[in-house]
Amino acid sequence: MLGTKSNVTKPKKSTGESLANSVDKLSVEEVPKVKSKNLNVVAEFEKSGMKRMANFVVIGHVDHGKSTLMGRLLYDLNVIDQRSVDKLRKEAETIGKSSFALAWVMDQTSEERSRGVTVDIATNYFETDKTKFTILDAPGHKDFIPNMIAGASQADFAVLVIDASTNSFESGLKGQTKEHALLVRSMGVHRLIVAVNKMDTVSWSQARFEEISQQMNAFLTAASYTAKSITFIPCAGLTGENVTRKVEDPSASWYSGQSLIEALDASEPAKRNIEKPLRMTIGDVFRGGIQNPVSISGRIDAGSVQVGDAILTMPAGETAIVKAIEAENDVVDWAVAGQIPTLHLTDIDPVHLRLGDIACDPKHPVKLIKSFTSKILAFDHVLPMSVDVFRGRLQAEGKITALTATLNKATGEVLKKKPRVIKPAEVARVVIELERELPLEAGTRVVLREGGNTIAAGLLEA
Numbered sequence: 001m002l003g004t005k006s007n008v009t010k011p012k013k014s015t016g017e018s019l020a021n022s023v024d025k026l027s028v029e030e031v032p033k034v035k036s037k038n039l040n041v042v043a044e045f046e047k048s049g050m051k052r053m054a055n056f057v058v059i060g061h062v063d064h065g066k067s068t069l070m071g072r073l074l075y076d077l078n079v080i081d082q083r084s085v086d087k088l089r090k091e092a093e094t095i096g097k098s099s100f101a102l103a104w105v106m107d108q109t110s111e112e113r114s115r116g117v118t119v120d121i122a123t124n125y126f127e128t129d130k131t132k133f134t135i136l137d138a139p140g141h142k143d144f145i146p147n148m149i150a151g152a153s154q155a156d157f158a159v160l161v162i163d164a165s166t167n168s169f170e171s172g173l174k175g176q177t178k179e180h181a182l183l184v185r186s187m188g189v190h191r192l193i194v195a196v197n198k199m200d201t202v203s204w205s206q207a208r209f210e211e212i213s214q215q216m217n218a219f220l221t222a223a224s225y226t227a228k229s230i231t232f233i234p235c236a237g238l239t240g241e242n243v244t245r246k247v248e249d250p251s252a253s254w255y256s257g258q259s260l261i262e263a264l265d266a267s268e269p270a271k272r273n274i275e276k277p278l279r280m281t282i283g284d285v286f287r288g289g290i291q292n293p294v295s296i297s298g299r300i301d302a303g304s305v306q307v308g309d310a311i312l313t314m315p316a317g318e319t320a321i322v323k324a325i326e327a328e329n330d331v332v333d334w335a336v337a338g339q340i341p342t343l344h345l346t347d348i349d350p351v352h353l354r355l356g357d358i359a360c361d362p363k364h365p366v367k368l369i370k371s372f373t374s375k376i377l378a379f380d381h382v383l384p385m386s387v388d389v390f391r392g393r394l395q396a397e398g399k400i401t402a403l404t405a406t407l408n409k410a411t412g413e414v415l416k417k418k419p420r421v422i423k424p425a426e427v428a429r430v431v432i433e434l435e436r437e438l439p440l441e442a443g444t445r446v447v448l449r450e451g452g453n454t455i456a457a458g459l460l461e462a
């Protein structure tokens with residue numbers, strides 16, 4: 001199993017006992033009245049020395065080595081053990097694809113394995129002394145761009161993997177290399193680490209590295225990335241050179257720069273948005289028996305929560321009290337944005353808690369809205385039409401009522417007002433009316449589907 005290592009600095013424990021055990025022993029009558037410690041969670045967080053966090057999406061043309069590179073990173077950082085890799089290698093050999101073993105660390109489902117392409121976003125975690133990273137491994141196959149966008153919408157930066165081998169870089173340029181870089185930019189990603197990969201296949205040629213860096217730099221700066229937010233790193237995922245350790249190959253003696261892990265660690269920390277009002281997407285709802293309180297778990301997108309807080313669940317509009325919190329297998333007093341805690345609740349009927357609902361701060365609730373403007377990236381032809389609008393797992397039927405403008409992918413400038421149709425890969429602004437209200441606010445990501453196909457991904461503007 002992949003996952004975070006256990007030596008993480010955690011928020012202060014309130015008891016040493018596992019919460020699951022302690023609540024098992026309580027009956028409803030015995031549940032003590034929840035007392036808030038009224039902590040200043042922002043100050044507590046700063047004192048805690050909790051590591052900074054970064055989420056990144058891995059993009060690039062099919063077969064340029066994204067999964068292998070990330071598998072290598074996880075393997076070399078001991079997130080995955082030798083036995084698991086040996087097992088994967090054996091499995092890979094039985095179907096004659098032994099070089100794919102490292103990639104399988106990332107691509108874990110059998111469908112992905114038999115096809116040899118990543119079909120969904122694989123989420124993996126690793127950490128250095130300074131930072132906790134989440135990798136969102138995006139598929140390079142052109143049919144799977146919607147999944148890449150799902151990853152990009154959660155990313156602080158992107159790692160663009162480029163195959164340096166003869167002709168591969170060039171065919172990638174005609175393929176998804178540029179397209180992916182543009183798409184993640186239009187979804188708000190500003191920073192790129194360009195991993196010039198498979199350098200072993202070109203004998204660590206300095207000329208090749210420079211040729212690729214220069215061409216990509218010209219393209220990326222024209223696409224509104226700033227030169228100082230792009231870092232080029234030569235590496236080889238398969239051999240592990242310049243991933244977590246320096247290159248030993250004498251032909252690479254010209255390079256004295258950062259390794260991939262150093263570049264990752266040097267990246268600016270993600271903003272946790274702790275000071276904003278609480279927004280937590282409910283990913284799971286459970287109850288361990290009649291006497292146990294109802295519990296929810298999910299990622300805190302913004303803000304913080306502490307024991308004793310009231311939370312409001314939307315769209316139900318019901319409040320609950322946070323009786324206890326668990327995060328990273330510990331009982332804690334508080335949790336902040338970026339963490340995925342379990343909240344044990346009282347004073348709420350579980351019928352008001354559904355997957356995809358939003359738990360928020362009752363003083364600053366997320367609003368329920370029925371119409372909005374969205375910047376969308378079209379995957380298919382988009383017209384004024386009926387669509388299903390998804391915010392995570394929440395869904396409502398709706399209609400695109402107006403196509404306001406098509407936009408420049410890189411700069412957001414208006415290209416054409418009131419287009420009659422938005423073509424695949426175009427970025428545009430549209431107005432959407434919903435049949436029923438959804439909890440949405442500026443900055444929320446939505447997906448538009450029609451007849452079971454994803455036709456666009458959008459960012460709510462107003």
Ligand SMILES: Nc1nc2c(ncn2[C@@H]2O[C@H](COP(=O)(O)OP(=O)(O)OP(=O)(O)O)[C@@H](O)[C@H]2O)c(=O)[nH]1
Binds near residue numbers: 062140199
């Ligand atoms: N020589 C060499 N081969 C590599 C390197 N990295 C990856 N490969 C090979 O390139 C092929 C594709 O690698 P993947 O990691 O599956 O590529 P991907 O970009 O994740 O592919 P998709 O998930 O299908 O988009 C495999 O055969 C790898 O073994 C490298 O550094 N050097």
